Amino acid sequence: MSLNENLEKLTNACGVTGREEEARNLLIKLMKPYADEIGVDRLENVIALKKGKKSKPKIMLAAHMDEVGLMVKTVTKEGFVQFAKMGGIDDRILLAQKVLVHTQKGTLQGIVGSKPPHIQKEDERKKVVTYDKLFIDIGAENNKDAAKMGVKIGDPISFDVKYAKIGKDVVIGKAFDDRAGCAVMVETLKQLESIECTVCAVGTVQEEVGLRGAATATFGVDPDIGIALDVTIAGDVPGVSEFDTSLKMGKGPVLTVADSGLITNPKILRLLLNAAEESNIPCQLETGLPGATDAARMSLTRQGVPSGTVSIATRYIHSPVGMLSLKDMENSAKLTVAAIQKIQKTF
Ligand SMILES: [Zn+2]
Numbered sequence: 001m002s003l004n005e006n007l008e009k010l011t012n013a014c015g016v017t018g019r020e021e022e023a024r025n026l027l028i029k030l031m032k033p034y035a036d037e038i039g040v041d042r043l044e045n046v047i048a049l050k051k052g053k054k055s056k057p058k059i060m061l062a063a064h065m066d067e068v069g070l071m072v073k074t075v076t077k078e079g080f081v082q083f084a085k086m087g088g089i090d091d092r093i094l095l096a097q098k099v100l101v102h103t104q105k106g107t108l109q110g111i112v113g114s115k116p117p118h119i120q121k122e123d124e125r126k127k128v129v130t131y132d133k134l135f136i137d138i139g140a141e142n143n144k145d146a147a148k149m150g151v152k153i154g155d156p157i158s159f160d161v162k163y164a165k166i167g168k169d170v171v172i173g174k175a176f177d178d179r180a181g182c183a184v185m186v187e188t189l190k191q192l193e194s195i196e197c198t199v200c201a202v203g204t205v206q207e208e209v210g211l212r213g214a215a216t217a218t219f220g221v222d223p224d225i226g227i228a229l230d231v232t233i234a235g236d237v238p239g240v241s242e243f244d245t246s247l248k249m250g251k252g253p254v255l256t257v258a259d260s261g262l263i264t265n266p267k268i269l270r271l272l273l274n275a276a277e278e279s280n281i282p283c284q285l286e287t288g289l290p291g292a293t294d295a296a297r298m299s300l301t302r303q304g305v306p307s308g309t310v311s312i313a314t315r316y317i318h319s320p321v322g323m324l325s326l327k328d329m330e331n332s333a334k335l336t337v338a339a340i341q342k343i344q345k346t347f
Contacts, residue, residue, distance in 0.1 A: 003187050003329055006030055007171065008163040010179035014102055016069030016156035017086040017208045020044065023065040023175075027182055027203045034189035035201070045217040046203040052195040052344075059340055060200045060223035060305070061188065062214055062294040063181030063230065064207030067174070068318055070136075070157035072101065075147070079140030081110065083131070083157060087208030091131045093319045098160035099136060105150030109160065110138040159320035169250065169327045176322040178207065180312050180329060181229035187333035188229075188340075196344035204294055211261070214294035218301040225268065225343060226298030226307035227336065231324070232256070232286060234313035245289060247313040250325035252282030253332040256309040261292025262299055265306035272308055275338040281331050284313065310336055 001009075010030075015023030024046050032038055035048035046065070068087030075081055081101065094112050101108040113136070114129045136157065140146035163173035185201050192199065200221045204213035218226065232254050235245035247254055255272050256264055276283040299307040310332050315323040 003183055003333070004165070004171070004326055006186055007180065007183040007329065008173070010182050011163050011173040011175045014100070014156065014158045015065050015067050015175070016071070016158055017066040017206055019102070019156040020065040020205050023179065024203060027065060030186045031189055031201060041216060041220055043213055043216040044205050045213045047217060047221060048189065048201040050189060050192060050195065050199040050201070052197045052199070054196055055198050057224035057343060058198045058200060058221070059225045059227065059343060060202060060218060060221050060298060061185050061336065062202045062204050062217065062226065062228045062298060063185045064178045064205070064213065064294060065182060065203040066205055066208050067158065067177065067179070068208050069159070070099065072151060072153055072155040072157065074153065075143045075151055076135070077143055079142045079146045081136040081138060081146070081151060083136060085131055086156070088318055090318065092128050094131055094134055095129060097320050100158050100160045101136065101138060101151060102156050102158065103150030103152065108138050108149055108151070110136040113137045161321045169325045170323060171326060172321055172323050174321055176314050176324055177231045177317045180231050180314065180324060184229045184312070184329055184332045184336065188336045191333060191337045192340060195340065197340070199340060207294055211292065211294055211297035214297035215301065218298045218305065222302065223298070223305055226295055226305045227339070228293040228295035228298065228307070228309045229332065229336065230293040230309060230311050231314040231317055232311040233289060233317060234315045237315060245286070247284050247286055249313050249315055249323065250327060251313065252284055253328060253335050254284045254286050254311040254313050256293070256295070256311065257285055257287040259286070259292050259296070260290050261296025262307065262309070264308045265299070268306050268308035271342055272310065272335065272339050275342050276335050279334060279338040281335045281338070283335065286311070
């Protein structure tokens with residue numbers, strides 16, 4: 001299947017932080033044809049092993065399977081769902097969103113509602129309605145009806161957005177953070193033919209709440225080198241200055257120099273830059289942006305793992321719908337493959 005088709009399937013799947021099952025099952029299916037072994041660890045990370053001629057160096061690729069979303073916190077007497085946030089979501093983007101409540105009995109559609117603005121007081125209208133004042137309307141008559149529909153405390157809630165191609169290379173969809181990285185990881189495995197070193201491609205859990213899955217996965221895999229495949233903030237929209245970020249959608253994979261969790265190992269950064277140059281892949285450098293990726297956690301595991309990040313400049317991340325360039329995805333996979341082939345020679 002093509003990168004576009006894989007991305008469509010992966011982003012349409014649900015995998016709110018801590019409830020990654022649907023995304024994980026799909027990722028297992030997509031990686032299986034290219035892996036020698038595939039398994040799930042006790043925290044429920046998926047680990048696909050591709051054996052090389054030698055067992056060392058061992059390279060760990062990490063892409064997180066979880067997405068930011070919501071969770072049922074309580075149901076009011078009248079049958080409205082109140083919720084907690086899973087991961088960093090801006091309250092301002094929640095109002096009037098269509099969402100899906102994933103219950104044991106099946107998936108329910110709902111709308112995020114608030115007190116109608118028409119009857120809000122003047123000063124209320126000027127303020128952001130925080131998430132604790134919002135609710136999800138699933139059309140239930142009351143709390144008993146909601147229970148009959150299957151709603152339980154703890155059920156995950158995702159945004160109801162479907163993937164679409166809207167330009168030659170431009171696509172929109174939910175959960176690009178980080179199913180885009182998952183799709184790049186599948187593509188990388190697909191393109192890696194006979195290799196000298198060993199590659200572990202890991203779909204991690206619970207990244208959005210503190211890089212948790214990467215902690216246990218890295219300990220278990222015990223890699224020599226770590227590369228996180230993720231997305232980052234594209235700044236090519238009105239109101240963003242070059243100083244804020246110079247990253248642009250469609251201008252190539254992004255290599256992190258430093259973020260709030262990682263200062264990329266200089267050898268790894270040089271390896272990635274050289275691989276890009278030799279393969280004529282355009283790339284962009286990022287530094288000083290807030291946030292961190294699984295590479296931060298990988299780098300601090302055991303005695304330390306030299307790590308780096310290959311990211312895709314994505315617009316509107318952590319909102320219900322993001323936008324990215326398929327060309328950046330293709331180039332990210334190409335660059336990761338080229339870097340792995342170079343590692344064989346240089347490490
Ligand atoms: Zn991410």
